[in-house]
Amino acid sequence: MAVTGLNQTAGRPFGVDQMRNLALGEQVEALLCQMTLEEKIGQMNQVAGSRDTTGAPANTDIEEDVRTGRVGSVFNAFGAEFTRELQRDAVEHSRLGIPLLFGYDIIHGFRTIFPIPLGQAASWHLEGIERAARIMAKEGAAAGVHWTFAPMVDIARDPRWGRVMEGAGEDTHLTSLIARAQVRGIQGNEPGATDTLAACVKHYAAYGAVEAGREYNTVDMSEWRLRSIYLPPFLAALEEGCASVMTAFNTLNALPATCHPLLLDQILRREWGFEGMVVTDYTAIMELGQHGVAADASEASRKSVNAGVDMDMQSGYFIETLKTLVQNGQVEETRIDEAVRRILWLKAALGLFEDPYRYTSDEREAQCLLTGENRRAAREQAAQSMVLLKNEGNVLPLSDQHQKIALIGPLGNTPRLLGSWRGNGDHDDTVTLREGLANRLGEDAVILCAQGVSNQIGEDDTSGIEEALDLVRQADAVVLALGEDEDYADEAASRADIGLPGAQLELARRVLEAAGDTPVATVLFNGRPLTLTELDDLAPALLEAWWPGTEAGNAVADVLFGDVPPSGKLPMSFPVSVGQVPIYYNAFNTGRPKGVDPKYASQYLDIPNAPLYPFGFGLSYTTFEYGAIETACSEIGPDDTLEVSLTVTNTGERDGIEVVQLYLQDVHASVVRPLRELKDFRRIQLAPGAGERVVFHITPDMRSFLNAELERVQEPGLFRAQIGSCSESGEEIEFTVT
Template identity: 45%
Template sequence: MHDGSISRRAALLGIGLASAWAASPVRALLRSADTRTAPAFVEALIARMTIAEKAGQLSLMSAAWGGGNAAALNPPSGSDFPQQIEDAVAGRLTGVFNGNGARMALAMQTAVMERSRLKIPLLFAADVIHGHRTVFPMPVAEAATFEPAIAEATARIAAFEAAGAGIDWTFAPMVDVSRDQRWGRAAEGAGEDVLLNRLFAAARVRGFQGNDLASPDTMMACPKHLVAYGAAEAGLDYNSVDLSERTLREVYLPPFEAAYAAGAMSTMASFNEIAGIPSTANDWLLTTVLREEFGFAGIVVSDYTSDEELVAHGFAADRREAAKLALLAGVDLSMQSNLYTSYLPDLVASGEVPMAVVDRSVRRILTVKAMLGLFEDPFRRISVAREAQRSRLPRNLAVAREAARKSIVLLENRDNLLPLAKTGRIALIGPFAGSKADCNGPQCVYADNADAVDLATGVRAAIGERASVTVTPGTGIEDALPGGIDAAVAAANAADVVVLAIGEGTAMAGEAQSRTDIRIPEPQQALAEAVAATGTPIVVVLKNGRAMALHGAVRDAQAILVTWFLGSETGHAIADILFGDHAPSGRLPVSFPYESGQQPYYYDRKATGRPAPVSTERPSYRTYWRTVPNAALWPFGHGLTYGKVAYSAPSIPATMGWNGSVEVAATVTNTGRRSCEELVQLYIRDRAASVTQPVRKLKAFRKVWLAPGAREIVRFTLRRDDLLFRGRTLEATVEPGDFDVWIAPSAQDEGAYGVFRLEPA
């Protein structure tokens, strides 16, 4: 393993190469062309390249000198960093990912600029999913803010930090719609709703890329995973997907379209197959849809060895055929498998892969490198000093705290237990009461868990000396602690209130962490039952990367906060809400079911021919389970405030002209004694259409701030385009008829309801 040192000679070379680069032949070619519209220098480079060098430009490898948690997330093929430098110099790779920051990048780029034949700059990529050194809430948590501007701001900061560490490209955002909460990667997306996913996909791309890809403060985004990875059967990661083209186009493709429209210049093919065709070899998906329909002009990268996995799928006979199928389908860049380097020279020599196809992908890679400013200055993002200067700045930690605070969802607050007084005796109980280890959550390559603010630290900082605080784990995350429950019961008996910090650990969410049962782990449930038996009031602080099926003492707690994985400022953000310094404003981007067996469950389902009402009634031969309603326990969009908001006085015109619009409105009133921020949501249903439509569909939302006793009329405008659906030919259409409208606090709440009719042309 490389020891992390960098020679003085290499550092000096890096400093001096900027001037040497200015006189290089490639730099001269660069000056002769507009790289964004007519990269003539790229064509000149391609003409000089051997087939081996071209294959190298299409090959991306994990860094032998990895950063932080990189090896655990994506194991490198080897740890021989000097050999990887030689591979780079020889033109056998286009770049590396999840490397060890600016020092590593400096050593590699210096060697390539000094010794390689063509001096094509390396590209440095990384999994910067929800922060670099400053960690923000998991993407599903940020979606709970219902504020895309928050996601844009945190992505902007992540790019600022990561670009300062030499990173040109992030493998984010994940824009997979997640409708089965057994799937661990639900934590990385924006939940179950298409509109919310579209808005957050575009926001994160804008945040990462800024207004100029060549800026040393930005990095290229990579919307992933194309496509329908979130629809894996049984919520089992990497599993097969079998969906209609209608569902692909209505649900799973729109967030990708939004990301590309926002300017994303790369995308990642998914692991899964769809209807028997793995995405990595799906030319209809990667060429017909992506290139021809969407007009995507960037690069397509395989997921980690997903091209090689065509063999395991039973789609390719061997690795050689896998390389051919992937490239011909439209995968420009092979990640980690080394297939292109190994087989493209022979495939071209045999005529099985045209040189023009290879050149096309090389052209795309080189053009993107030019757009990133790497031909202009290969060291534009590489600075050891700047890396330290940008890390965890106070102003960025403040944004992390705000984002975390706004991500928290208040599920229940019986008898107004919250907010808590900053006096008395508070017992923090549970495996997450005083632990830093699970604040950041999964998919963090570069963050140090020791830097995170745990719950106990946040609570103590908020209350000072005004109250006493005890911390008792009670149990491990998935294993009991000897004597743990007895200690927790004693702590609860001695307290005025219990803050019960339970849920999922980092290792239970994220990639390859599918669960058949999305309940609280048994040792923690046993802890909750024992603590509840003391009679001391309980606030459940739930740590989770997905929606969960809560039971018993957890479900019945007087107050429940969904706090997800909140990142660097976890403890401070939770304390802000617990003690009422800020009001809760988050809403669920995923439906919390009654039972795990309801999965996949999502609010915009179809009615079926035998719909069941949302009630405790069990009419015969209707669409319901024997033990629970066909509904969510806490639905999409749900979240309470410290105020009390009522919806009234719907104003919904009777008709909309074919080329007209309608303004729909409702009055929201805070009848409570505390100020609050309410998320007002607009849903519609097309009652009768030539293709059946969901029972509700989110069309818009707006946050309003309400002082005690204040009321506001919230207005939305609906136009015919808002009523479009894909008809029988999959083309966008709309038909005259009646539309239900709800202005409501959730997808299951009646709120302010009305009906209008779309008149024919």
């Protein structure tokens, strides 16, 4: 039986219209007919093209390989002059003159760095996320890049995994919406424009579910969970026209994703109808030997290319082995043609056959990077991404009367606030928190600054605490800057203990004791949810700032002083203890849920089941009142859409932004359904005393799910709709589908 869980067609990437698609196809076929087998295989080979300190290629063989047609794509190469030189080797010195495709990891900014993707997701501001992607694409394209390896759409429920910083968190619906926004921002409306890039959705698939949160580790899950939770964001990106797909490093159900026929052939090609290119992650084909499914380079190449891989990133195995595999009949040349056709089509869609140098403009590169407009956009989004976790006693916002600030902590006066995967971002361009406070308060203010503990995050040196306490006693307000170093959340940066590293908790304890009645605001810079239980018990005010990017200090100051109201909501749950992970809001109930029986229940003996801060949580400097949910009826048919609404009122004294969230529960179904699932949200801005009626429409699609046979169905029965400020708050109503 054909699997129909996710059977919408993703189709031709880039959203190219039919007439242009035909023209590009003819162009590609004409070129393909002229190519030797060796030249075809060369197009399937991607190599690193980084530069040394003199600006020359660090890979000394690359120029000769390009001239002989052994390279189709170069990654980690950027800069108009550098890419133009490499492109000239391909176009003017190879037999067919096929242009190179330049790829680069532009994840949350090229030169102007925006908040890490997890931080951007915390804004729940899709237009802002799309704008950030648009700017990073414009900057990257101005520097000679054609193709970015983004967006990363891995659902992640375990904050020990360092790459949670690169994605949108734990929820499938929110991640899918953000994936669409990022693809739109990266690729724009005109794929042939010189200020857009080709996108590459990654890591296909289920990489965010690695066991124990350990990088590159095993994934084993049911096909139901794969299709219900982990695949929809990929389909969303492809439906938006995403040009390419990157395979994941992990195994999935005992088979590496890079040679996985179910993923690469059955689902991606046959069910979704995707016609674009598939590239591996770095040396992933080579790693099939380490996984233990390939005895040598030849077997690794055969398995990956026959499964559906079109381009090999960096291992060089295709160049070494594919010709012999074709000659021996182990790989059909038609399969090679299929892969090369997709690669050439992407190059044609980017306009590289018309003008191979169209992305290599020195003038555009000089004008587009780190502009004032780009900085303003980065500052705005960084402020929108921050989440106010706690504000006991209304410590925040700070007042303009606070003119002597003690800035304490290892992250208070450092530019290392860009986060990992920072493109070509430069720490020298970063606004530190100290600089941001000084910019906000003006020349008359005094900022007393001390690290307190080592700025080598993770060290236990406490020798600087007494100096910090002396400054705290002199100040009329304290800002405590704590968190992780940029290298603590990254690829190959898993952490078993996700508390504050080193002696930072001791510093916080001592500072808060010394401060007395002086207001203390704790700002957290980090790339993942942390276990903050002890800090939460001590600190009256906690602001989660993530790694905010180039405009970090200015954006934090904007929020601390109330110039921008905090409006972020958590895209990942913050656990009470690492012992709870993986932890996520949309879990299944059990046969013995907590609260039914005091002992024989699904619970811990020593900690609660609930997280410290749940998915969707975030405070404001004002308060919001949610009115009663209104609906015209409580019984609908299977094809009906139910309108539900309520009024949200700003009952405080300051302007505020609220993210109103709709959750749905299918109470009784043929398979177990989550306790709640995010289905929609609205981001509204309200002046003091103002109210707004917020309307949601619960559609048949929202009520559908995969049954035990992996068929998407909607079943009659009882549903609950919850509208509130986070996943654990809000009024519920019930309705029935007959």
